[in-house]
Amino acid sequence: MATIYDVAKTAGVSPKTVSRVLNGDAPVGQGTRKAVEAAIRELGYVPSKAARMMRSNKSGLIGLITGAISNSPEPAEPRGLPDLLIVQGIQKVIADSGKTLMIADTGGLPDRVSHLVQTFLEHRAEGLIYVADYHQQVTLPPLPGGCPLVLANCFDSTGHPAIVPDDRAGQRDIVRKLIESGHRRIGFLTLDRTMVATGLRYQGYRDALAECGILYDDQLVAMAVEIGSESDNTLLNASLNRLLDLADRPTVICCGNDEMAMRVYGLLSSRGIRVPEDISVAGYDNYRIIAETLSPALTTVELPYFAMGQAAAQTLLNLIKGRSDRAETKTLISGPVSWRSSVTARNSVSVLKQKGRNNA
Structure with a gap:
């Protein structure tokens, strides 16, 4: 040689x-x-890159720990927006920076995180990114001083920089657009109440109602999915029946995610209820394998995973260069509403415009 x-x-x-x-x-x-x-x-x-590393004390390596690879569904089994998109966003920014991304998958075993962190440190990684499979609070092993860590789709109690979805704003935006389209009775089938995203989206739902002068009705909100039984229709069916049995039932149903909306389509169809002619349906995620192939195509809001990955990578690069303000520990990333044909307007004059005339 x-x-x-x-x-x-x-x-x-x-x-x-x-x-x-x-x-x-x-x-x-x-x-x-x-x-x-x-x-x-x-x-x-x-x-010899090793020799160059010894001279510069910079490896050019970035470590990423995730469960996205082992947790990704089979292509024929769409089950929600894969968090692998976060990894793709990270890879794009890291590659453009000239550094190399090393990816380690937990295999669904949280106990492996400490070992993977140690392995990356032994390979002199300049920084680490941890990607969670859904918006949650995490606890990670302590890192030695000088090795920056950025969290994606999660946050911790120690103040590491965290990039998370703005779930509150996303739900507020889609509910506000439903109201602008003439809907006043808006049902909300939520994910498990213990999830961080569920609480934030519930707040966003109520924000939109309050902003538009619509009284909140607790009868229109029901939990439809429990952690560990996401594909079980029992709770979803019962919660949907509760909304449909109301004397003044909703004209539109917001679902906790696009997969739930897909199952709601089937349950409504089995009852002879048409979407959107009889009742409109909206989702959350903008998982295009579902949203664009359903008939009618699903109105939903973007869960901005790719953008979150890009933001996480750029935050880490800034930390490595010493250019980041650590005071901002949590960065919220929002996504747009994708309006499709699963929602129909209730009248030709929006509630907001009518409300404006009444206040004039």
């Missing part, structure tokens, strides 16, 4: 000059540079 000394001899220069060409840390004449590069190609010389 060729060495830097072989390259120097072939190019007729000193080893120090070859090093300058490789590292770009000092001016080198154009002719000399071409001679060195030609010698490198001729000899098939591969620079």
Whole structure:
């Protein structure tokens, strides 16, 4: 295997000059540079990255710990928006920065996190990103000083920079658009109440009602999914029946995610209820495998996983460069509402416009 000394001899220069060409840390004449590069190609010389790391104390490596790979569903089994999109967003920014992303999957075993952190540190990773499979609070092992950590889709109690979805704003935005479309009786089938996202989206639901002057009705809200039984229709069926049996039943049903909305379509169809002619349906995620293939196509709000991944990676790069303000420990990323044909307008004049006239 060729060495830097072989390259120097072939190019007729000193080893120090070859090093300058490789590292770009000092001016080198154009002719000399071409001679060195030609010698490198001729000899098939591969620079020692390990040696360069020892000199610069920078590995160029970023460690990422996730469960997205092992937890991703089979292509034929859509089960919600894969958090693998967060990893893709991270990869895009890290690759553009010239650094290398090393990915380790937990295999669904939280106990592996400490070992994976230690492994990355042994490989001199410049920083770490931890990606959770849903919006939640996590507890991670302590890191040695000087190794920055960024959390994606999660947060902790120690104040590490965290990139999380703005669930409250997302639910507020879609409910507000439903109201603008003339809906005043808006049902809400939520995910498990113990989930962080559920509480935030419930607040967003109530925010939109209050902003538009609509009284909150507890009868219109029901939990429809419990953790550990996401594909079990028993609770969903009971909660949906509760809404449909109301004397003044909702004109639109907001679902906790697009997968739930897909199942609501089926349950409504089995009762002879048409979407959107008899009742409108909205989701959350904008998981296109579901939202764009349902008939009618599903109105939903974007869960901005790719953008969250990009923000997490950029935050880490800023920390590595010492350019980040650590005072902002939690960054909220919002996504747009995707309006499709599963929601129909209730009248030609929006509630908000009518409310404005009444206040004039």
